Amino acid sequence: MAIVALALGSSPAAFAEEAKPVDPELLAKITKSNNECFACHTKAGLKAPPQDGLDLKKLEATLRDPDTFHASNHGNMECKQCHGQGYTKYPHAEGAAQQISPCSECHAVKVYKIEQQWDKSVHAQKLKGKMTCNSCHDPHVAKIASKLGDPKLIVAQDNAMCLDCHKSDLAFSKLAPDNRKRPDIDTLHSWLPNTKAHWQSVRCVECHTPQAKTLSHEVLAKDKAEKNCVSCHSSDSALRTRLYRHLVQAEENQYGFVNTAILKSSYVIGATRNQFVDWGIIGMVAATVGGLGLHGAIRVLMSILRRRNRK
Ligand code: HEC
Ligand code: HEC
Ligand code: HEC
Ligand code: HEC
Ligand code: HEC
Ligand code: HEC
Ligand code: HEC
Structure with missing residues (x-):
């Protein structure tokens, strides 16, 4: 039982890679533990806090949604596994924020690979030290692509990561050097017909990371971005090895066959049979x-x- 191993203090990295059903007794224990945090850090908690004298303004900025958390990658974990013991009592301990575990603590192998791509990205190089894994990944919310399944949902989740900054002057300005103005994303891509339809069907990373790889954290400089329509709109569409890779794999296992996965979810002119x-x-x-x-x-x-x- 994976979670048991973690609860007993064995290496988290060893088990984070393998998904197994969770023992109901253990799940009950986790739920009880997390409900202690949810007593304050939810909308309900804000309305009726379990104790007086809380800074409600600050609390309001830290609310979590229990259902969203349970459905996420980390939904079967205790808050305390990432937040340490500093947060178990209120007022929280001084310096508790420094105890929050980085991704690498539990995903050492994956993070090692990802960091090598990330270090080469424009963000890591231009915004040294200001941008971290957490700038894009909310560990309380994110669901891995293979779990989401539907390409539209994957696109929505992954593009929201980029647009949180690239569509918000406030978020962008917190990181951008020397009061640089945020360029408008739709204007920048006006050469792409029906830009808004593309935002719903294709990910930013499809064009902004190296084409040879299935998934990369190396966001390239703008002059290296993909502008060639045929890279997607063709029968050996790059989308097969990227956005649709989970579907294509399932399809191949089932039929030993090609572009049906793309056909089912959208009409990518040229990649699918189309009027x-x-x-x-x-x-x-x-x-x-x-x-x-x-x-x-x-x-x-x-x-x-x-x-x-x-x-
Ligand atoms: C304290 C340990 C811990 C930390 C820190 C942590 N994770 Fe996880 N992560 C887990 C566990 C446990 C799972 C669940 C694995 C399972 O359900 O089998 C998981 C699952 C995932 C998954 C889904 C993997 C899959 O194959 O289903 C992703 C993606 C992920 N984590 C990313 C991150 C990122 C990004 C960070 C940093 C922001 C992070 N994790 C921090 C322990 C951790
Ligand atoms: C009695 C209410 C209460 C409980 C219970 C509680 N918190 Fe908090 N927490 C707060 C309030 C209020 C804040 C706002 C900042 C402050 O006053 O310290 C906060 C702040 C935080 C922050 C820091 C936010 C920031 O950016 O500084 C984290 C992380 C956090 N809590 C996690 C937890 C976790 C994890 C648990 C459960 C183990 C938990 N809290 C239980 C009331 C609570
Ligand atoms: C997989 C690790 C992980 C788990 C599990 C986790 N957190 Fe967090 N949490 C983080 C990280 C990392 C941050 C800091 C994010 C940042 O720096 O922007 C954070 C930040 C927070 C904050 C403060 C800032 C904010 O963005 O709201 C609160 C409150 C919080 N977590 C509550 C919880 C509660 C409640 C649970 C359990 C239901 C929980 N966390 C489970 C990793 C985790
Ligand atoms: C600029 C935004 C951004 C930053 C910063 C970022 N990521 Fe990601 N990450 C993504 C996107 C987009 C995906 C694609 C999710 C998918 O569809 O599989 C992803 C996927 C992942 C996955 C899941 C891969 C899988 O197994 O399918 C992990 C794990 C991960 N990132 C870890 C990290 C770590 C660790 C860092 C910090 C070194 C980091 N990320 C920084 C955007 C980002
Ligand atoms: C179809 C491919 C494609 C998609 C999808 C795409 N881009 Fe681009 N993007 C480009 C190309 C090509 C350029 C360079 C444009 C030029 O120089 O005329 C560019 C330029 C940019 C720039 C450079 C801004 C500057 O400083 O000039 C940013 C930022 C950007 N894109 C962000 C995004 C975001 C965020 C998304 C997702 C919502 C996205 N892109 C989706 C191809 C794409
Ligand atoms: C936390 C905020 C933030 C997030 C999230 C973010 N970016 Fe950026 N990005 C920036 C800032 C700030 C700059 C400007 C950096 C500079 O010019 O010095 C930038 C620059 C860029 C550039 C222009 C590089 C160049 O050549 O000038 C591209 C392309 C880009 N981002 C794409 C993306 C993509 C794709 C994602 C999602 C996977 C993403 N960004 C997520 C803040 C963010
Ligand atoms: C990264 C992959 C990618 C690239 C590059 C790309 N497209 Fe698309 N395009 C798509 C996808 C996916 C759709 C499917 C939209 C949908 O779901 O209906 C689409 C849809 C379209 C549509 C139909 C839009 C509508 O109204 O439904 C047109 C026209 C189109 N693309 C033209 C272009 C042109 C011209 C270029 C080059 C300048 C281009 N595309 C580059 C992926 C791409």
Whole structure:
């Protein structure tokens, strides 16, 4: 039982990699422990705090939603596993914030790989020390892509990470150097037709990380971003190894087959069979036949004219 191992203090890293059903007795213990925190850190807690003299303004900025937490990657964990003992009593201990565990404490292997990509990213280089894993990942909310399944949900979650800053002057200005103004995301990408539809069907990281990799934390400088429509709008769409990789894998296991996963979730012109493509092909055929006909007609006409001129 994975969680038992953690509760008993064995290496968290060893078990964070393997998902197993949780023992109901243990789950009850975790729920009870977390409810102590939820007694204050929820909307209900704010309305009726279990004790007097709390700084309610500060509390309001720290509310969590229990259902969202339970559905997240970390939903079967005790708050205390990441927050240490400094928060178990109120008022919380001085310096408790310094005790919050970094991702690497439990995901050493994954984080080692990710850090190498992250260190090369524009964010790590331009915003040294100001941006951390937590700037994008809310450990109380996030769900891993394979758990979300539906590409639209994955896109919504992953793009929200970027847009939290890139659509908010306040959040952007907290990090940006020398009062730099936030460039407007829609204007920047106005070369992309129906920009808003793309934001709902495709992730920022699809174009802003190296194409050769399935998923990377290396957000590239803007001049290296993907602008080529065909990288997605083609039969060997880059989306197969990225956004749709979970679906494509399931599909291959089931049918040993190709782009059905993409077809099911959206019409990526060129990557899926699509009426626009059909019309395009009909159009091209018509143009070719028409062109040949026209060419022939002109030749006949010219030879008649030539014959007349000879007379
Ligand atoms: C105190 C230990 C701990 C810390 C710190 C921690 N995690 Fe986790 N993480 C876990 C455990 C336990 C799971 C659940 C694994 C399971 O359900 O099998 C998990 C699951 C995940 C998953 C889903 C993995 C999967 O295969 O289902 C992701 C992604 C993740 N964590 C990312 C992060 C990130 C990003 C951070 C830092 C912001 C972080 N974690 C910090 C312990 C931790
Ligand atoms: C009796 C109410 C109460 C309980 C119980 C409580 N907290 Fe708090 N907590 C607060 C209040 C109020 C604040 C706002 C800052 C302050 O007054 O210290 C806070 C602040 C925090 C912060 C820091 C926010 C920040 O950015 O400084 C964290 C983290 C936190 N609590 C985690 C927990 C965890 C984890 C538990 C359960 C183990 C818990 N709290 C239990 C009332 C409570
Ligand atoms: C996987 C690790 C992890 C778990 C589990 C976890 N937290 Fe946190 N929590 C963090 C990290 C990391 C931060 C700091 C985020 C930051 O620096 O922006 C944080 C911040 C907070 C804060 C203060 C700031 C804020 O953003 O609201 C509160 C309150 C809090 N957690 C409450 C809880 C409660 C209640 C639980 C249990 C239901 C819990 N946490 C479970 C990692 C965790
Ligand atoms: C600029 C935003 C950003 C930052 C900063 C960031 N990440 Fe991520 N991270 C993402 C996105 C986007 C994904 C893709 C989630 C998906 O769909 O799989 C992701 C995925 C992950 C995953 C899940 C990978 C999997 O197994 O599928 C882990 C673990 C993770 N990040 C850890 C980290 C760690 C550790 C750091 C700090 C070194 C970090 N991240 C910093 C955006 C970010
Ligand atoms: C279809 C590919 C594609 C997608 C999807 C995409 N981008 Fe871009 N992005 C680009 C390209 C290409 C450029 C460079 C544009 C240019 O130089 O004209 C760019 C430029 C940028 C810049 C540079 C700003 C500056 O300083 O000039 C930012 C920031 C940015 N994108 C953020 C995002 C965010 C956030 C998302 C997700 C909502 C996103 N992008 C989605 C291709 C894309
Ligand atoms: C916590 C805030 C924050 C988050 C989250 C964030 N960014 Fe940024 N990003 C910035 C700031 C600030 C800059 C400006 C840095 C500079 O120019 O010095 C920037 C710059 C950029 C640039 C321009 C690089 C260049 O060449 O000038 C791109 C592209 C970009 N971000 C893409 C993304 C993508 C994609 C995501 C999500 C995976 C994301 N950002 C998430 C704050 C953020
Ligand atoms: C990173 C992948 C990617 C790139 C690059 C990309 N697209 Fe798309 N595009 C998509 C996806 C996914 C959709 C599906 C939208 C949906 O769900 O209906 C789409 C939809 C479209 C649509 C239909 C929009 C609508 O109204 O529904 C058009 C037109 C289009 N793309 C044109 C382009 C052009 C032109 C370019 C290059 C300038 C381009 N795309 C680059 C992924 C991409």
